[in-house]
Amino acid sequence: MPNTASEHIVTAYSDELAALAQSIAEMGGLVEVSIENGTRSLLKLDRELADLTIAADQRIDDMQRRIDDMAVSMIARRQPMASDLRAIVTAIHVANDLERIGDMAKQLARRSLKLEGINLQPTFYNGVRNMTALVLHQVKDALDAYANREAPAAVEVCNRDDEVDAMYTSLFRELLTYMLEDPRNITTCTHLLFCAKNLERIGDHATNIAERAYYLATGKQLTSEVQELQRTQIKA
């Protein structure tokens, strides 16, 4: 960390804020690709794609560290006002959630290496495929709500997490029945259970990001009362 007093500040403050938002958007893009590749490597048992996804996680980690440094240095040098401070601190948290999502994607890819050579039944995979589509949708919408500071869109993501949870529970039961039907399915289905759990956690992180987006847009924490209210309004 350079001595802030003697540092020559070359960029405008607004440029720095924009660069921070841009970095989060880029990191989000990388993470979305990783989720897709992680699941695809699993469904196709594609070792090359798995390795690529595992390697990408390093880049995602590096991006988090950079965003962290950028944010902290801005807070220290610029002494931001309340609303800017909120935006900068939120960036730290969103980058943290994205890093965790990247980690989950890496775990999906790693799991595909463990499944190599194991007898596969396509039906086992449908649930994982559908759940991937849903959580990817959640991540994208959460990042959009964050980038555009849209409170209603953020609330929608949070409410839709119930769907992710319901899909997880149903997939959990389905995989359990395959195991009970035939013990030869136990190893494969156990690995897939962990994949389902990873996807469910990606959904949780998307919800975290949406909650942060809501806070950024409104200055208020998203409580279950607000969620319930908006849910009723949508239904009405």
Added chain:
Amino acid sequence: MPNTASEHIVTAYSDELAALAQSIAEMGGLVEVSIENGTRSLLKLDRELADLTIAADQRIDDMQRRIDDMAVSMIARRQPMASDLRAIVTAIHVANDLERIGDMAKQLARRSLKLEGINLQPTFYNGVRNMTALVLHQVKDALDAYANREAPAAVEVCNRDDEVDAMYTSLFRELLTYMLEDPRNITTCTHLLFCAKNLERIGDHATNIAERAYYLATGKQLTSEVQELQRTQIKA
């Protein structure tokens, strides 16, 4: 966030830094109790203890939010120098890891509610009990290394994570054999597999805290080269 210029600063800066460290220590204490209670509720199928652990997670989340606010407000008001800035930012990250550990403990407790009424075989539980002891040890040592800024102790925690991983792999296989032996074990063992995974992740978070402690003590990132070097020195 109050207007910093007009704010009357009543506490000394060093007091604020001490209060931040104290808050982390308290949060760490809560989290350690939650890990113990989470596993105990699981082993004894103790619903009351499970409810207590689930409720404690709310307090842990609140503490994280408080530590977060405290740290951000310090950075904004005090414009800390490099080493203090590092300490304050590290506090944010450590609180984040502690919050995740609290979440894992809550999941252990929740799992105990799902196991209620299921036929139990004590042998299934030994692995979970041993693994809990190990990761609890890891969390305690990581927090000590953090509080005392001891680099060698931090490296030890990171190296011992291999033991956690090895224990997890062995437990994973053991539970899988119980499932293969008798399909009636499948549901219980699947739940225990997730518990083992939660414990393994607690170990990962302990490692994260130790890495932060190392960075705080030395100003350098803990790389695998440093770990290997110290491992050789310990063996020699």
